[in-house]
Amino acid sequence: MxxxxxxxxxxxxxxxxxxxxxxxxxxxxxxxxxxxxxVRSTAMILMVPAGAALDPATALGSANVLSDWILRGAGQRNSRELSE
Structure with missing residues (x-):
């Protein structure tokens, strides 16, 4: 559609x-x-309906942890690799 x-x-x-x-x-x-x-460029933004308000009661703080991983990197991936 x-x-x-x-x-x-x-x-x-x-x-x-x-x-x-x-x-x-x-x-x-x-x-x-x-x-x-x-204009010969592209801009993109990803908006996800998520955040602390939507954290399940059994995983409070998970949105905060995820945002830290995206900004700082996690495991073997740095923030640039996670954003690609």
Whole structure:
């Protein structure tokens, strides 16, 4: 399933078109994309619905431990390897 949303906004009497797309993958992941004209780079952010508020009662603090592992590294992997 792929839904497309195109918005046109006017600022300072010049129109800029934004092309935003919502992609729902088979595994349930939602991917949001936006094409920005004249930009030759990619930026990405991963947002996970998690955190201390969602820690199970039997594993309190697990979100904090996971965030430390991602920032500092864990085992044989450093933070850069975990983020790749």
């Amino acid at each position: 792929c839904a497309t949303q195109d918005n046109a906004e006017t600022a300072d009497n010049s129109a800029t078109a934004q092309h935003q797309h919502v992609h729902r993958l088979a595994n349930g992941l939602t991917l949001l994309t936006e094409k920005v004209p004249n």
